[in-house]
Amino acid sequence: MTILSGKARVAGIIGWPVSHSRSPRLHGFWLDRHAIDGTYIPLAIPPDAFPDTVRGLMNAGFAGANVTIPHKRAAFAICDHVEETARRAGAVNTLVFHEGRITGSNTDGGGFLANLRAYGVNPAAGPALVLGAGGAARAIAAALQEAGAPVTIANRTRAHAEQLAGDLPGLRIIDWQARSDALPDHALLVHTTSLGMSGHPALELDLSRAHASLAVADIVYAPLETPLLAAAHARGLRAVEGLGMLLHQAVPGFRAWFGVEPVVDDALRHFVAADLLPA
Numbered sequence: 001m002t003i004l005s006g007k008a009r010v011a012g013i014i015g016w017p018v019s020h021s022r023s024p025r026l027h028g029f030w031l032d033r034h035a036i037d038g039t040y041i042p043l044a045i046p047p048d049a050f051p052d053t054v055r056g057l058m059n060a061g062f063a064g065a066n067v068t069i070p071h072k073r074a075a076f077a078i079c080d081h082v083e084e085t086a087r088r089a090g091a092v093n094t095l096v097f098h099e100g101r102i103t104g105s106n107t108d109g110g111g112f113l114a115n116l117r118a119y120g121v122n123p124a125a126g127p128a129l130v131l132g133a134g135g136a137a138r139a140i141a142a143a144l145q146e147a148g149a150p151v152t153i154a155n156r157t158r159a160h161a162e163q164l165a166g167d168l169p170g171l172r173i174i175d176w177q178a179r180s181d182a183l184p185d186h187a188l189l190v191h192t193t194s195l196g197m198s199g200h201p202a203l204e205l206d207l208s209r210a211h212a213s214l215a216v217a218d219i220v221y222a223p224l225e226t227p228l229l230a231a232a233h234a235r236g237l238r239a240v241e242g243l244g245m246l247l248h249q250a251v252p253g254f255r256a257w258f259g260v261e262p263v264v265d266d267a268l269r270h271f272v273a274a275d276l277l278p279a
């Protein structure tokens with residue numbers, strides 16, 4: 001049983017819907033581990049109520065919140081200060097309230113890089129091929145560029161990749177159909193589309209073209225081992241699971257709201273992964 005005091009720190013995740021989110025479980029693990037007088041709750045808020053709700057949470061004494069689909073762009077607009085991570089990603093996923101001001105950041109790119117490094121993969125080791133041009137791809141491409149990697153994008157809808165390239169100078173675009181042929185030119189493959197998620201078709205990709213040194217990262221984490229990661233394992237390639245990105249992206253928010261630097265370790269991974277197994 002969790003007993004809060006009158007001074008408890010409160011944060012949460014705002015989404016619509018939000019019932020699928022694993023963030024309450026993840027932050028709840030850390031709150032329990034550190035015996036913190038605080039809580040982290042799911043907040044299902046429709047888009048038209050988002051701005052008023054955020055100000056209401058701040059006025060009610062919340063320490064901040066995570067923001068997920070469909071609010072990540074709207075969150076950008078309500079911030080008093082937006083950090084460079086969010087500016088480059090064009091979206092906010094973490095809000096911190098302090099003395100009546102809202103600061104927004106985007107921790108997806110940093111979480112992705114931290115997860116890569118946890119697997120022993122250096123993001124700057126060579127050119128990266130990113131499949132997809134949605135919100136996650138944007139944050140990851142920006143973070144990879146920042147880390148010093150040349151980035152190529154292949155997306156089903158080329159116009160979306162071109163929009164991204166307009167915002168991130170230096171990005172190279174190739175056709176979606178050319179993705180397998182492009183593998184030998186890259187040291188890292190990052191899959192950011194919804195293909196391979198439970199209930200979705202698998203990504204079609206011919207990994208036989210890749211060098212043996214290619215690292216394959218999939219940001220889809222349900223299932224934990226996607227068909228792409230299974231194919232990478234089968235070829236003996238380094239495979240980086242998406243769950244770690246989710247865990248690592250949560251660190252800066254927890255630190256800001258609850259004042260403790262949390263650690264991503266096997267115990268946390270197993271606890272969150274247990275919720276991803278088929279019932």
Ligand SMILES: NC(=O)c1ccc[n+]([C@@H]2O[C@H](COP(=O)([O-])OP(=O)(O)OC[C@H]3O[C@@H](n4cnc5c(N)ncnc54)[C@H](OP(=O)(O)O)[C@@H]3O)[C@@H](O)[C@H]2O)c1
Binds near residue numbers: 193195219243249
């Ligand atoms: N591990 C983590 O922490 C983490 C964080 C964020 C997101 N994710 C996961 O990443 C995925 C994408 O999230 P997002 O927020 O970036 O979504 P999004 O903004 O909606 O972007 C979706 C992307 O998937 C592509 N796509 C969708 N269906 C496709 C299909 N049938 N064939 C080819 N491409 C297809 C879209 O291409 P078009 O432009 O052609 O539509 C677009 O590039 C989701 O599975 C999400 O759960 C994981």
